[in-house]
Amino acid sequence: MSQIHVQTTINGDETEFLCDAEETLLDALRDKLGLTGAKEGCGTGDCGACSVTVDGRLVCSCLVLGAEAHGREITTIEGMANGEELHPLQQKFLDHAALQCGICTPGFLVAAKALLDRNPNPTETEVRYWLAGNLCRCTGYDKIIRAVMDTAAEMRGA
């Protein structure tokens, strides 16, 4: 069976790759493009470790086909920092010790950025519900929630 030619934009770069019809976007990112920041924790959309955005919309890349990336704009954790300059969320995660093992961290950062892009002033409850699709087994979420709230405050200039 011939493969599908996909032309897409990933983290601002025009990119093309070949993928099988049933291949997920997550596998294409990790295995074809070497973008291993998105992780597979479940493969069923339950853990959020593979979070990326497609045209600005937060998705689990394990539930999106690679072929669906055609003509879209994808952003992954690799596109979050600006060169040497970390995004405020990345810096706050470090300042608040909001990660232990770090496997869920890329997914949380991508999801949290998607929240703050939409809602720069979320309540704690809003942050908790927005991030309910991202599993973390190490932290108990406390320091993650604090890091996101603190970032939001800083980015608002509060």
Added chain:
Amino acid sequence: MLDKTAENGEFKYVGTRPQRPDGVDKVTGRARFGADMVMPGMLVGKVLRSPHAHAKIKSIDTSAAEALKGVKAVITAADLTADVPEAEYDTMVNCIAHGKALYDGHGVAAVAATSQAIANKALKLIKVDYEVLPHVTDVEEACKDDAPLLHDNIFTEGLEEEPTTPSNISGRVQFGHGDVEKGFAAADTIVERKFRTEATHQGYIEPHACVGNLSADGTGELWCCTQGHYMVRNSCAAILGIDISRLRVTASEIGGGFGGKTTIFIEPIALALSRKAGRPVKVVMTRDEVFRATGPTSSASMWIKIGAKSDGTITAMEGLLKYQGGAFKGTWVSLGCMTAFACYRADHMKTVGYDVLVNRPRAAAYRAPGAPMAAFAVESVVTELAEKLGIDPLEFRLQNAAKEGDQSSYGPKHRAHGLIETLETAKAHEHYNTPLGPNQGRGIACGFWFNFGGQTSTSLNVGADGTVNISVGTVDVGGSRASMCLMVAEELGVPYEKVRCVVADTSSLGHNDTTDGSRTTFASGMALILSARDAKQKLCARAAKIWEIPEEAVEWVDGHARPAGPNAGEFDPMSLAEIAGKAETTGGPIAGHHEYNARGAGVSFATHMVDTEVDPDTGRVTVLRYTVIQDAGKAVHPAYVEGQFQGGAVQGIGWAINEEYIYGEDGRLQNPGFLDYRIPVASDLPMIDTVIIENPNKGHPYGVRGVGETSIVPPMAAIANSVSAAAGVRMTELPMSPPRVLKAMDDAKA
């Protein structure tokens, strides 16, 4: 041993909260975890797993799979060494079944192919002729005389009379002191109850993953996510029949372990496939495989009896614990028995444990393995007894808390520890003194874990620019590299940022035991402090050489060599960087090392406090407020100590309320995914408050105790006490899911 304490204010770096050395890589996606490794020519390996809970494997026909284009190797049990040492035999059989599949998900065969699609297709072409056998998955059912027998060569160990028939009860253990009958005779009030807990999974977000590359001559390398790469090396070498020196294992960044990555599952399979195919092989488990074939805890059936005088003095404590350890012998019930009453002082204590075999995956360690379920039962009875006596449950615990010099439940006399301080802190805490609303309850519980030292080897190298590299052989599961750098910075008197830590591969350092038993910050930390002292001695000797004065006339103060004694003030102090810069002409590289079997680990106690609300219509439990108070000895990096407290508490909340392994009539796991095995998510929880108690461990230079495990011991008990108060009925089964809570409330009304 203890030569720095918080009280004398000597710490400069230890106790601060700097950014972790691996932090930037982990927030940018650059950190490489198990599945992120690629080797040239790499194949994809997949494991065929039994669909039956218990079945004889009559034959395996791999010919069609082998004939499939793109398949490079197929292995079965026959490809692993026949003369594996006894200590590794169960581990090998748990990776690949030998003659009998013992649980749903048990590995049977494996393939390596040029793509995942081909590997999956090849698995379907392997023909296994199974003879399905009767199975048993329940701990009490497995103890019955007519239960299906898992192994016909296991006879119960630890009985007074040697048994003549095989049994699913692989062993009986007993701990305690005194005479419990005498103790109960002296009691005015006695409470006894039965409890049940279901199995839970560690639930690390990263599935097991590895890349193996083994040559025909038995030389190879392995990259894997594990808590102990030396353990992986030794087990794999034994199972594959090769010298341990020929296998170099590198630990990847690890995406959570919690005890579940202290053994091997896929690693010898990847190596055996690689040896056969002549190419590197990557094996990554699916989440379904993780749930069905790795991890879980024991499920438990327990009976606890405690008696006390009317003045609140406990006279006797007795327990019977039955833990299933899956399809292989386990040690977890022993740990349950030893820890069950560890928080208390009583003249008469007795625990009896049975290790039970069932058709479930081999139980692995999970954070203070064996202790949380025993604590759930014991702490529930302690609270109920206090209530019957009309004494506040916290006061009752304070009255009976184990102190320094008391006989412990597990053998030795207690040394100094912080249990009383955790209880006093709880009593004075604003949380404990805040009123509750309707349908709400407050629970407290205490918990204990031993902590561990173990074999450890570390190395410290001073660079020409005065910066320092340290190598440890203990995997960093939660930020321990930051703690290592802090302790070395403290000891050498150089800034934290000048010290960098790596987890070295198995060929670069002496043997290191696995990161378990809350041992890493204690044991590797102490080894590094001693490595730094070794290096300081050498740095002083170099300064002495430069100054042409005796070595003993040089001392190390605040990151500098300084002339002392009669030479004091004669030369300007030399910094570490200045001495390092002259190393080439004064004797070559400067390094420090230490190897030992670390002793002196300090026990850790905690008190947890929780408020819950129970919905009277649905039985749903909401956690409103949670406070963890735990003795850390000395918190090296307090933010990561708090993180351990919070993470353990939330895993306990999951175990208490949601999480359970559900087996069907067919003996197959019904919920092998995160949708149906629901771990806590952010919207389920409040903030988790923490209080760090620092009662220094005299067995460590800075007073460090382990902190990783104790935090999961009290939560289920604290929540059970809270829910029981809110629902008005004593909860005796975990998880306290809505149907169970509702039924308990309905039964109480009936």
